[in-house]
Structures are given as C-alpha cells and as structure tokens.
Amino acid sequence: MEPYSEPASAASEIFAEELISAVDIYHRGELIFSRAVETETGTGWFRCSPFRVDLLDPKDTCPTRIPRPETESGCRELGEELTLSWVLVDPAGRRAVNLSSHRPVSVQKHWLSGDVHARFAVVLAGEKGAASESVQCGIVVTCGGGVEEGAMHVREVSLQMENLDGMYMSGKESLGVLGRAFGGARKGMKRERGREEGGRRYEEFLAMKRRRRERKLRAEGAMDTLCMASAVFVFASLAFLFLWGR
Numbered sequence: 363m364e365p366y367s368e369p370a371s372a373a374s375e376i377f378a379e380e381l382i383s384a385v386d387i388y389h390r391g392e393l394i395f396s397r398a399v400e401t402e403t404g405t406g407w408f409r410c411s412p413f414r415v416d417l418l419d420p421k422d423t424c425p426t427r428i429p430r431p432e433t434e435s436g437c438r439e440l441g442e443e444l445t446l447s448w449v450l451v452d453p454a455g456r457r458a459v460n461l462s463s464h465r466p467v468s469v470q471k472h473w474l475s476g477d478v479h480a481r482f483a484v485v486l487a488g489e490k491g492a493a494s495e496s497v498q499c500g501i502v503v504t505c506g507g508g509v510e511e512g513a514m515h516v517r518e519v520s521l522q523m524e525n526l527d528g529m530y531m532s533g534k535e536s537l538g539v540l541g542r543a544f545g546g547a548r549k550g551m552k553r554e555r556g557r558e559e560g561g562r563r564y565e566e567f568l569a570m571k572r573r574r575r576e577r578k579l580r581a582e583g584a585m586d587t588l589c590m591a592s593a594v595f596v597f598a599s600l601a602f603l604f605l606w607g608r
Contacts, residue, residue: 379404413536423515441469477506
C-alpha cells in the first residue's frame with residue numbers, strides 16, 4: 363500500500379464522533395459470526411487510551427460447528443477455512459475501508475488453555491521515520507470452550523494497532539493512521555486479499571520490528587560503552603591529579 367501524503371494531525375481531524383465496525387466471519391463459506399458495533403472517538407478517554415475494539419463482552423460467546431484442531435496441521439487447515447471481513451466505516455465522511463487480510467496470517471493453539479487464536483492483519487502506512495512508520499492493524503479471533511458440544515465457540519474478536527516498537531497505539535495515534543487508510547481507499551487503494559499477500563506483508567512487518575529492535579540494542583550498547591569509557595577516563599584523571607598533588 364502506498365503511503366497517503368496527508369499529515370497525521372490533519373488525518374485525525376477528519377473523523378466524526380464515531381466509527382462503525384461491520385464484521386463477518388466465515389468458515390468454509392458459511393457465516394458463523396456477524397456483528398456491527400459503534401466506537402465513540404471524540405472523548406478524551408478514547409484518544410489517550412490504547413485503541414481497541416472488542417465485539418464480544420467477556421461473558422458472551424458465539425457457538426459454531428468448528429471442531430477443535432488437535433495438531434499444527436489441523437491449525438493450518440483451519441487457517442485455510444476461515445475468512446474474515448472487518449469493514450470500518452466513517453459515517454460522516456461516507457467512507458469505508460476493510461482492515462482484514464481476508465484469511466488468517468497465523469493460527470495458533472494455546473498450549474495450556476487449548477484456545478485457538480487466529481490472527482488477521484494488514485500493514486498500514488504511518489508517520490515516516492517514526493515507530494509508527496508501519497503499523498500492524500491486528501485482528502484476533504479466539505475460539506475455545508464448547509467441549510460438551512464437540513465444537514468451539516467464538517469467545518473474542520478484537521482489533522488493535524501495533525507500531526514497530528511492539529507498542530499498542532493510542533486512540534489519537536490510531537486515528538491518524540486510519541485517516542491515511544481511508545485516504546488510500548479514496549485514492550483507489552487495493553485491499554490486500556489472500557493468505558499469501560497478507561502473510562507476506564505481515565512477515566515484512568515482523569522483519570522490520572526485528573531490525574528496529576536490533577538497531578536500538580546496538581545504539582544502547584554503544585552508549586553503555588561510551589559511558590563506561592567516560593567513567594574510566596574521569597577516574598583515571600582524578601587518580602592522576604591526586605598522585606601528582608602528593
């Protein structure tokens with residue numbers, strides 16, 4: 363996706379007081395989950411808190427007929443069978459953008475709880491040169507429970523924005539990135555579809571995170587070395603002056 367040239371500050375100002383998320387999840391072409399929720403974006407709490415959209419309350423679940431995968435190959439097969447659409451709507455601007463990779467970029471089973479976590483992700487352009495230069499818009503679908511029925515329940519569907527430092531972004535920061543996504547859609551941005559394309563962009567994002575972390579570690583190591591050398595120099599200078607004075 364080509365970065366949209368509108369500055370983040372301007373992008374965040376174009377939003378109305380709410381965004382609407384319209385989400386559909388399919389398994390083997392059959393609709394298993396559908397929901398639309400509104401998110402208020404005009405409050406100070408929203409702008410200062412980590413951006414997160416949850417479609418299910420903690421006590422709510424949605425039953426399915428999906429059997430629990432028992433092996434890694436079963437998780438891979440489930441990844442081929444699941445599709446998700448997360449359309450984010452700006453009702454005031456009459457614009458919409460799909461924030462899903464269509465198919466999961468990863469499907470993992472938790473070793474202790476047995477819950478299955480399917481991650482969908484697209485990578486959006488942010489502020490050049492900053493930790494938010496590339497932002498992962500990550501959607502996690504958690505399935506579990508349903509042991510008695512022999513099939514899993516959808517227990518969590520959530521969306522968050524993560525920068526290259528691995529930090530979840532605030533509502534204000536996320537609005538700037540989403541403004542670019544809406545701008546890209548307005549300029550004919552092609553939605554990333556398919557496991558291969560979504561997975562490729564996701565792997566590129568992870569590689570950028572690793573490189574950025576390595577650069578920070580090298581810079582911190584160089585600074586530690588410089589501080590240690592300075593301390594040794596100061597100590598040696600004081601010792602020399604003390605001995606010379608005697």
